[in-house]
Amino acid sequence: MNILAPVRRDRVLTKLPQCLRKEAALHVHKDFQPRVTCACQEHRTGTVGFKISKVIVVGDLSVGKTCLINRFCKDTFDKNYKATIGVDFEMERFEVLGVPFSLQLWDTAGQERFKCIASTYYRGAQAIIIVFNLNDVASLEHTKQWLADALKENDPSSVLLFLVGSKKDLSVSVPVVGEDFTSRQGKPHAQHLTLTFLQTPAQYILMEKDALKVAQEMKAEYWAVSSLTGENVQEFFFRVAALTFEVNVLAELEKSGSRRIGDVVRINSDDSNLYLTASKKKPTCCP
Numbered sequence: 373m374n375i376l377a378p379v380r381r382d383r384v385l386t387k388l389p390q391c392l393r394k395e396a397a398l399h400v401h402k403d404f405q406p407r408v409t410c411a412c413q414e415h416r417t418g419t420v421g422f423k424i425s426k427v428i429v430v431g432d433l434s435v436g437k438t439c440l441i442n443r444f445c446k447d448t449f450d451k452n453y454k455a456t457i458g459v460d461f462e463m464e465r466f467e468v469l470g471v472p473f474s475l476q477l478w479d480t481a482g483q484e485r486f487k488c489i490a491s492t493y494y495r496g497a498q499a500i501i502i503v504f505n506l507n508d509v510a511s512l513e514h515t516k517q518w519l520a521d522a523l524k525e526n527d528p529s530s531v532l533l534f535l536v537g538s539k540k541d542l543s544v545s546v547p548v549v550g551e552d553f554t555s556r557q558g559k560p561h562a563q564h565l566t567l568t569f570l571q572t573p574a575q576y577i578l579m580e581k582d583a584l585k586v587a588q589e590m591k592a593e594y595w596a597v598s599s600l601t602g603e604n605v606q607e608f609f610f611r612v613a614a615l616t617f618e619v620n621v622l623a624e625l626e627k628s629g630s631r632r633i634g635d636v637v638r639i640n641s642d643d644s645n646l647y648l649t650a651s652k653k654k655p656t657c658c659p
């Protein structure tokens with residue numbers, strides 16, 4: 373019996389959310405793998421519905437980790453900086469293909485003096501979100517170190533990686549000043565803001581080019597978000613939830629020995645596709 377509260381209606385995923393950029397995606401499949409869809413339809417997902425998957429969020433101080441989590445979980449934004457001391461976490465419940473699925477989002481401190489407390493919570497992550505500020509090239513350069521530290525405590529071959537550029541609103545590719553920023557949930561976040569753009573279009577393009585390269589090197593999926601306007605925030609977390617769910621169901625199928633001969637799970641492939649189904653055969657269990 374699942375004793376947790378019912379899942380919010382806006383946390384129900386029936387389709388695989390798509391990646392932001394095909395050049396730096398964990399995979400570019402249009403939908404969940406047929407084996408996963410099939411297992412969900414036939415209630416063969418084992419313990420997945422009772423599991424809580426740990427997701428850690430790391431990156432330099434003040435890049436916007438806390439704001440990103442708060443925008444998604446609470447639909448709030450605080451313009452004042454309050455450093456995270458050690459760690460904090462939020463629980464988010466989803467329903468993916470009819471199966472309950474929970475993410476525990478660990479918000480870690482970026483400040484050096486709190487880093488050693490935070491790093492003790494890195495272990496056991498199924499996904500690592502490395503955040504940098506799209507307007508601060510040094511924060512992008514530091515992402516490799518953040519990843520290395522997080523991977524010391526985790527299995528690099530099984531963890532999903534996401535590289536997230538934050539504060540997209542401070543670059544030029546956002547709605548014009550005075551526009552009514554409306555969240556996906558339909559609530560206004562901020563109206564008639566006076567935005568000071570930190571980057572010219574050329575600078576932003578260069579930054580994104582560098583970020584895509586870093587993401588490809590890390591074999592991470594790239595996202596660019598704004599916690600102020602809400603741009604891409606929900607899409608990003610839905611993608612994290614869906615891909616983590618997919619990995620969990622596949623692991624469960626493998627454990628229960630129902631993996632079909634002919635399917636190949638490819639990890640760390642050159643084309644950044646995490647999964648590759650070699651067989652062109654249709655699954656036998658579903659029409």
Ligand SMILES: Nc1nc2c(ncn2[C@@H]2O[C@H](COP(=O)(O)OP(=O)(O)OP(=O)(O)O)[C@@H](O)[C@H]2O)c(=O)[nH]1
Pocket residue numbers: 431432433434435436437438439440450451452453454455456457480481482483538539540541542597598599600601
């Ligand atoms: N314009 C803009 N400002 C942002 C955005 N996200 C965060 N900020 C601001 O950046 C500052 C730092 O945000 P936090 O979320 O606290 O940063 P953090 O990464 O959690 O910092 P630590 O906890 O010290 O590691 C705050 O003043 C936020 O208001 C964003 O999307 N756009």
Ligand SMILES: [Mg+2]
Pocket residue numbers: 437438439454455456479480481482
């Ligand atoms: Mg914080």
